[in-house]
Amino acid sequence: MPMRRLPPLRALEAFVRIVRLGSAKAAAAELGLSPSALSRRVAGLEEFTGKRLFTRQHQSMKLTDEGQAFFNAVCPKLEELAEAIESQVEDSRVLRLHLGVLPLFGSQRLFPRLPELRKLHPRLHIDIDTSPHLEDRVGDTLDAAIILSPQPDPGFTAVRLDHNNVYAITSQVLADEIGAVPDIAKLSKQTFLIHNELPDSFVAWKNAIGLAELEPAAIDHFDSGQLILAAAAQGLGIAIMHDDHFVRAHDNRLAQLFDIEVESPYSYWFICRPRALEMRAVRLFHDWIVGAGL
Secondary structure, eight states: OOOOOOOOHHHHHHHHHHHHHTOHHHHHHHHTOOHHHHHHHHHHHHHHHTSOOEEEETTEEEEOHHHHHHHHHHHHHHHHHHHHHHHTSGGGSSEEEEEEEOHHHIIIIIGGGHHHHHHHOTTEEEEEEOOSOHHHHBTTTBSEEEEEESSOOTTSEEEEOOOOBEEEEEEHHHHHHHOSSOOHHHHTTSEEEEETTOTTHHHHHHHHTTOTTOOOSEEEEESOHHHHHHHHHTTSOEEEEEHHHHHHHOOTTEEESSOOOOBOSOEEEEEEOGGGGGSHHHHHHHHHHHHHTO
């Protein structure tokens, strides 16, 4: 059977990079092409397919519906081709990802699901970094990271992984002492435990219970969610954390203080530099975590 005619791979590469980077200018810079040379490659692909893949306005290129359908159909096949080629290259037996992760997200949400990822992509191995200031190191010592943030810097490719409520979490004993109704006299005598990644959550919680003026006896700061929950379980204070942290802890020593809904200013985000998605290890992890529902 004669081989079917294929479009030029360079044209496909140009098309995919424009879509992934979200900018023709960025794609041209990545490929070392002039804007006109990039445009010619795309025009050649459009001529080959007989489809208008982009609309062009004032030097910007926006995917058409046909272009999106073409990308959805072709991109997975290109990934399969890349994986097939890499499997034949001796030096690519291991795909290495340098990932920054907050410890509590790692222990509660990521690690329990990593066997699924390993089964899907046996050659993908992950170096885990739980040091502080993850966002500052993405694109330098880290390929990607999972962070807590109201909104990551727009220079990143970012995917929101969840939406959360703020919980005041303490020991069952202390919760019984404080009672079911917010009382400023009782709360002002307490120690509150605040995570360094969630500084505005305490303000949101105080406003939600109608006690914006609350000044506790002390505020202790932590850089570890696991240690905050452990301190709360021991009755050392009231932890201001997320509902998800409380539920996933599965610790019957812990209790939620007051039954109220407080939307958190923070979410977990996957972030990387746009060009990092061209690295197969980053792309595989990105695609998996987006679809895994962690």
